[in-house]
Amino acid sequence: xxxxxxxxxxxxxxxxxxxxxxxxxxxxxxxxxxxxxxxxxxxxxxxxxxxxxxxxxxxxxxxxxxxxxxxxxxxxxxxxxxxxxxxxxxxxxxxxxxxxxxxxxxxxxxxxxxxxxxxxxxxxxxxxxxxxxxxxxxxxxxxxxxxxxxxxxxxxxxxxxxxxxxxxxxxxxxxxxxxxxxxxxxxxxxxxxxxxxxxxxxxxxxxxxxxxxxxxxxxxxxxxxxxxxxxxxxxxxxxxxxxxxxxxxxxxxxxxxxxxxxxxxxxxxxxxxxxxxxxxxxxxxxxxxxxxxxxxxxxxxxxxxxxxxxxxxxxxxxxxxxxxxxxxxxxxxxxxxxxxxxxxxxxxxxxxxxxxxxxxxxxxxxxxxxxx
Numbered sequence: 001x002x003x004x005x006x007x008x009x010x011x012x013x014x015x016x017x018x019x020x021x022x023x024x025x026x027x028x029x030x031x032x033x034x035x036x037x038x039x040x041x042x043x044x045x046x047x048x049x050x051x052x053x054x055x056x057x058x059x060x061x062x063x064x065x066x067x068x069x070x071x072x073x074x075x076x077x078x079x080x081x082x083x084x085x086x087x088x089x090x091x092x093x094x095x096x097x098x099x100x101x102x103x104x105x106x107x108x109x110x111x112x113x114x115x116x117x118x119x120x121x122x123x124x125x126x127x128x129x130x131x132x133x134x135x136x137x138x139x140x141x142x143x144x145x146x147x148x149x150x151x152x153x154x155x156x157x158x159x160x161x162x163x164x165x166x167x168x169x170x171x172x173x174x175x176x177x178x179x180x181x182x183x184x185x186x187x188x189x190x191x192x193x194x195x196x197x198x199x200x201x202x203x204x205x206x207x208x209x210x211x212x213x214x215x216x217x218x219x220x221x222x223x224x225x226x227x228x229x230x231x232x233x234x235x236x237x238x239x240x241x242x243x244x245x246x247x248x249x250x251x252x253x254x255x256x257x258x259x260x261x262x263x264x265x266x267x268x269x270x271x272x273x274x275x276x277x278x279x280x281x282x283x284x285x286x287x288x289x290x291x292x293x294x295x296x297x298x299x300x301x302x303x304x305x306x307x308x309x310x311x312x313x314x315x316x317x318x319x320x321x322x323x324x325x326x327x328x329x330x331x332x333x334x335x336x337x338x339x340x341x342x343x344x345x346x347x348x349x350x351x352x353x354x355x356x357x358x359x360x361x362x363x364x365x366x367x368x369x370x371x372x
Contacts, residue, residue: 001062003100005107008056017056018043020069021093022282030142031149032274033282043071043091047235048126051077055111059094059104068094068101072108073126074115078230087112087372089122090130093150094157101157109372121166121369123148127230128223129240133169133342133365134158141173141363144303144339145273148365155366163368167227169342170350174359176302176330176338180323184355188324191317197264199325200255202248212237212245215255218263222308227344228367244268244306251333252302254325256318264313267322268306271299272339302330304341307349319352 008014018039025031043056052075059068071091079085089108094101109120124132131148136155143149191197205211213234220231232240247270248255256265276295280288309318330338342365343350353359 001097001099003062003067003103004060005057005103006060008058013058014040014044014056016066017058017069017091019282020058020066024093024095025149028149028151030140032143032145032277033280035277035280035284035288036282037284042130046126047233047239048075050233050235051075052126053115054126055108056091057104057107059100059107061100067097068092068104070094070104070108072111073124074112074117075126075230078228081230084119085117086119086121086369087115087117088124089120090125090132092123094154096151096153098157098160101154102161105158105161113372118372119369120372121367124228124367127232127236128226128228129232129236133367136168136364136366138171138361138363142274142278143363144171144305144341145277146303146305147171147342147363155368158368161370163370166367166369168345169365169367170345171342171362171365172340172353172356172359173362174338174340174353174356176327176335178356178358179331180327180355184320185324185328187317188321191321195264195313195316196259197318197321198257199321200257202250202253202255205255206245206248215245215263215266218266218310219306219308221311224311226347251329252326254322256321258310258313263310265309265318265322266306267304267326269302269304269326269338271296272301272303274303300334300336302335302338304338307341319349323352323355 008017018036022033052073055072057070057072058066061067069091070089073088073090075088089105094104112120123134131146133148134155135148135150139152216232216237223229248268252269252271254267255263258264273292273295276291279291307322339362340353
């Protein structure tokens with residue numbers, strides 16, 4: 001069968017683009033849909049589009065049915081920071097037909113070449129705040145609400161097209177009821193005393209108007225050395241940052257302040273929303289809002305979202321404070337499971353999971369790349 005790839009050109013096609021994956025994964029028990037209004041806003045009005053260029057592509061079969069989608073992206077701030085001419089692909093889904101997948105990615109590559117790009121990598125969003133990383137292991141796991149899912153044939157098709165592994169992210173699932181080693185709690189208490197640190201009252205912090213800017217200033221500096229990271233702009237911080245700050249609670253998150261009341265470390269967790277989003281099936285109405293609200297009040301699983309230590313406090317063991325504090329709260333709340341945020345497999349911070357005896361590999365994600 002032959003396939004045709006065209007750029008999205010009107011509102012009807014735009015809707016087909018952001019809803020295609022829900023049809024593709026309709027009978028998949030491990031897929032977690034995004035809300036339609038989030039998708040529409042992101043693809044048309046994200047502050048990242050102040051500097052990113054994109055081309056939304058749809059793949060059609062001979063009968064005129066949509067069988068795939070791909071967002072081809074060029075992030076000039078990334079290329080300037082890393083001295084490359086790279087494009088990226090995101091929001092990429094396709095039926096189980098190699099020719100359809102190849103037609104879609106070939107069209108993305110053709111556009112990238114016309115813009116002077118020499119490499120392609122992905123799946124990635126505009127920046128690291130968006131869903132990224134193709135699942136290559138853990139297909140039976142229901143992912144976190146802010147992470148991708150894909151069928152097992154996706155990586156096989158990409159590798160057949162000549163894409164190669166650039167890097168892998170690792171996620172663990174661990175029993176939040178297990179007692180952490182007493183020496184970890186002692187270390188946390190010692191560090192708090194030695195460096196005159198304090199665990200902040202998050203409810204008080206949220207009243208401070210400078211919190212979002214202060215938090216993401218530290219976030220930008222903390223992740224400067226992380227592969228593919230590009231610091232967020234002020235507009236990105238103002239819009240995307242608020243989504244995280246609003247979710248903070250003393251029960252599930254931990255922010256450590258230094259003697260100057262600057263952020264020294266942070267561990268941001270939220271109740272798992274994956275099952276609620278499955279029930280909502282992309283829509284807030286009529287009952288999607290109720291499922292999401294209920295999930296934030298009745299839960300047995302928490303998702304780690306953002307975890308980091310300020311650059312000036314790195315290599316001092318402050319992650320022990322985060323895990324000691326969070327672990328105690330999880331046990332008080334009766335939380336059963338925690339899913340770690342994706343971390344690159346060569347990240348030295350992965351050693352912290354050695355403190356958890358009862359853990360398992362949850363999902364392995366991969367970013368692919370190739371020369372074009």
